[in-house]
Amino acid sequence: MFLRMIRGTLFRQWKKMLMIAFTIALGASLASAMLSVMLDVGDKVNQELKTYGANITVVPKENSVLSELYEVEDGSVQGAYLNEEELGKIKTIFWAFNIVDFAPFVNVTASLDDGTEVQCVGSWFDHHMDLPTGETLDTGIASMRSWWELKEGSWLDEQLLADTADAAMIGKDLAEKLGLSAGDKIHLTGSASDRELRIAGVYDAGGTEDMQIFLQLDTAQALADLDGCVDKIEVSALTTPENELSERAAKDPSSLTVAQMETWTCTAYASSICYEIQQVITGSVAAPVRQVADSEGAILGKTQLLMILITILSLIGAALGICNLVTASVMERSQEIGLMKAIGAQNLSVALLVLCEIFLTAIVGGIAGFFAGFGFAQLIGHTVFGAAVELKPMVVPIVAVLVVLVTLIGSIPAIRMLLGLRPTEVLHGR
Amino acid sequence: MSLLELKNVYKIYGDLHALDNVSLKVEKGEWVSIMGPSGSGKSTMMNIIGCMDKPSKGEVLLDGVDIAKEPKKNLTNIRRDKIGLIFQQFHLVNYLTAVENVMLAQYYHSIPDEKEALEALDRVGLADRAKHLPSQLSGGEQQRVCVARALINYPEIILADEPTGNLDEANEEVVVDLFHKLHNEGTTLIVVTHDPEVAEVAQRTLVLRSGKLSKEVVNEHFTGKIHFD
Numbered sequence: 082m083f084l085r086m087i088r089g090t091l092f093r094q095w096k097k098m099l100m101i102a103f104t105i106a107l108g109a110s111l112a113s114a115m116l117s118v119m120l121d122v123g124d125k126v127n128q129e130l131k132t133y134g135a136n137i138t139v140v141p142k143e144n145s146v147l148s149e150l151y152e153v154e155d156g157s158v159q160g161a162y163l164n165e166e167e168l169g170k171i172k173t174i175f176w177a178f179n180i181v182d183f184a185p186f187v188n189v190t191a192s193l194d195d196g197t198e199v200q201c202v203g204s205w206f207d208h209h210m211d212l213p214t215g216e217t218l219d220t221g222i223a224s225m226r227s228w229w230e231l232k233e234g235s236w237l238d239e240q241l242l243a244d245t246a247d248a249a250m251i252g253k254d255l256a257e258k259l260g261l262s263a264g265d266k267i268h269l270t271g272s273a274s275d276r277e278l279r280i281a282g283v284y285d286a287g288g289t290e291d292m293q294i295f296l297q298l299d300t301a302q303a304l305a306d307l308d309g310c311v312d313k314i315e316v317s318a319l320t321t322p323e324n325e326l327s328e329r330a331a332k333d334p335s336s337l338t339v340a341q342m343e344t345w346t347c348t349a350y351a352s353s354i355c356y357e358i359q360q361v362i363t364g365s366v367a368a369p370v371r372q373v374a375d376s377e378g379a380i381l382g383k384t385q386l387l388m389i390l391i392t393i394l395s396l397i398g399a400a401l402g403i404c405n406l407v408t409a410s411v412m413e414r415s416q417e418i419g420l421m422k423a424i425g426a427q428n429l430s431v432a433l434l435v436l437c438e439i440f441l442t443a444i445v446g447g448i449a450g451f452f453a454g455f456g457f458a459q460l461i462g463h464t465v466f467g468a469a470v471e472l473k474p475m476v477v478p479i480v481a482v483l484v485v486l487v488t489l490i491g492s493i494p495a496i497r498m499l500l501g502l503r504p505t506e507v508l509h510g511r
Numbered sequence: 512m513s514l515l516e517l518k519n520v521y522k523i524y525g526d527l528h529a530l531d532n533v534s535l536k537v538e539k540g541e542w543v544s545i546m547g548p549s550g551s552g553k554s555t556m557m558n559i560i561g562c563m564d565k566p567s568k569g570e571v572l573l574d575g576v577d578i579a580k581e582p583k584k585n586l587t588n589i590r591r592d593k594i595g596l597i598f599q600q601f602h603l604v605n606y607l608t609a610v611e612n613v614m615l616a617q618y619y620h621s622i623p624d625e626k627e628a629l630e631a632l633d634r635v636g637l638a639d640r641a642k643h644l645p646s647q648l649s650g651g652e653q654q655r656v657c658v659a660r661a662l663i664n665y666p667e668i669i670l671a672d673e674p675t676g677n678l679d680e681a682n683e684e685v686v687v688d689l690f691h692k693l694h695n696e697g698t699t700l701i702v703v704t705h706d707p708e709v710a711e712v713a714q715r716t717l718v719l720r721s722g723k724l725s726k727e728v729v730n731e732h733f734t735g736k737i738h739f740d
Contacts, residue, residue: 082611082614082615082617082618083618085607086604086615087610088606089604089606089607089611090606092606093606199561215673363733367565416602416721417604417605419602420604421615421619422563422587423563423590423596423602424589424590424591424596424615424616424619424620424660425587425588425590425592425616425619425620426619427584427587430619503563504563505558505563505564508598508602
């Protein structure tokens with residue numbers, strides 16, 4: 082009989098029930114879309130932030146100690162070097178797939194023919210590597226300095242210059258000071274040798290790099306007789322925002338319990354990746370670039386907060402919609418409910434009947450809303466991040482609980498009204 | 512002991528005395544009509560007897576239990592077990608068929624039994640309309656479904672509020688005949704009406720005016736049949 086009554090209501094009031102289902106679907110779709118994006122946004126935002134440069138720097142241990150001593154963070158303290166031959170090992174660590182790009186740097190001072198001293202930086206531009214794992218990798222500052230604006234000429238193409246290595250890129254401030262432009266030639270004399278180089282391009286980096294000349298790594302090494310030496314490696318990695326555990330681990334991994342250590346090493350925290358890099362690069366200290374890591378955390382936090390707020394607002398909207406529709410439905414059915422009470426129905430059984438009808442409608446609306454929301458999430462993923470949003474299994478129970486809560490909260494005023502309904506008032510039309 | 516006894520019952524709304532010191536007795540198996548103009552207190556009395564309202568003062572003894580002192584939850588149970596209600600507007604659930612409307616009363620009383628519900632419909636001459644929705648039934652047929660629903664749980668009293676108010680003469684006669692049949696089977700009937708022809712069919716007619724019982728007429732020539740002028 083109970084099922085007959087529910088079936089009767091659902092079919093008889095299908096338009097109203099459809100409206101309730103639609104309202105719930107709207108709330109559920111926004112909730113599932115926002116939750117799906119929110120849970121997947123970490124990787125997406127990280128991927129976006131990779132275009133703003135490296136988030137890990139690797140320097141020789143001795144230089145790191147001096148940097149800490151003199152509170153210098155830019156790696157300008159020199160004295161010891163890393164081994165260029167070990168660079169490929171970075172792509173062999175546990176987090177190899179999270180390493181997007183990396184580039185070595187060596188700083189040398191050279192002088193021009195007129196005696197002007199210039200700061201030269203040797204690095205990879207678009208370096209091709211054959212990794213020990215058998216894979217290949219093209220990496221370098223062409224992708225890690227994507228914000229550089231080319232004022233003249235073109236990017237230095239390592240593949241074309243493989244044998245000659247006779248080109249350089251110059252910062253716009255230095256080019257202006259020296260009166261150089263793309264295509265000009267400069268003669269650099271280092272402590273060990275000299276080279277004549279063609280200016281391939283003039284860049285605007287918007288910082289101290291505008292007063293530097295960027296050369297190919299081996300050219301810079303040859304100027305100062307630093308073959309195979311590197312004084313800094315910048316690494317761009319996909320990381321999970323830092324938290325209390327990762328910060329504690331970064332300071333002292335031995336302070337962690339076994340379970341915490343397992344969590345830390347199995348999570349792509351910048352500190353965890355740094356730890357792995359230190360294991361493969363002899364005599365190195367790897368550290369997250371605090372500004373970038375903090376920005377990632379802040380942007381991610383704000384993005385997630387925004388999505389949580391949108392989810393909450395959409396659910397409040399859905400609850401208000403349900404509240405209105407269910408109350409209208411109960412008012413419309415007041416004679417029927419009054420009759421049920423008159424022929425012996427207790428408040429509980431009538432409330433149960435109405436709640437069952439609403440929850441059955443909510444299930445339909447919730448399922449439809451979940452799939453629609455997942456569709457919205459894909460739309461957001463492709464529009465904003467240019468990639469699909471992965472369905473996280475935990476979204477399903479969260480959306481289910483939210484739908485139940487919103488439906489229940491939205492039904493409270495109607496149920497209160499229903500409980501207060503007196504058969505004498507509705508059956509006699511008073 | 513009377514099946515129903517009202518002792519000095521008052522129902523007061525502010526300054527208005529909807530029922531003013533009403534006392535009456537209804538014996539088991541009796542057919543009583545309550546008459547009166549609009550606002551005389553008929554429906555108030557019916558609500559109190561039907562356990563849907565409580566008096567402001569006085570005692571209402573139904574089968575020896577003072578329902579004026581019972582909590583609301585118990586009143587629902589007493590109404591469910593002892594009273595069958597018939598309404599002027601029928602109040603059938605419009606998405607349930609005739610038989611399902613009868614079964615609804617069984618559902619809130621005990622266990623729905625379709626066979627028994629069909630028998631009840633057969634008693635009111637509607638066995639062939641069991642699967643029809645209220646919208647597919649005439650007014651008279653809807654009232655007969657309402658009667659079947661009222662008697663399905665074998666109540667001690669059937670309370671009918673203007674049962675023929677929305678019916679034409681032919682259907683009025685059908686419903687009154689049904690009451691006559693129920694009376695012959697020993698059912699106690701209390702019929703509230705403002706129609707003298709329906710009221711006069713009963714064994715006894717009580718007339719209410721301004722909340723007071725103003726007159727009591729005993730039908731010495733009781734036949735249980737309606738006579739139209």
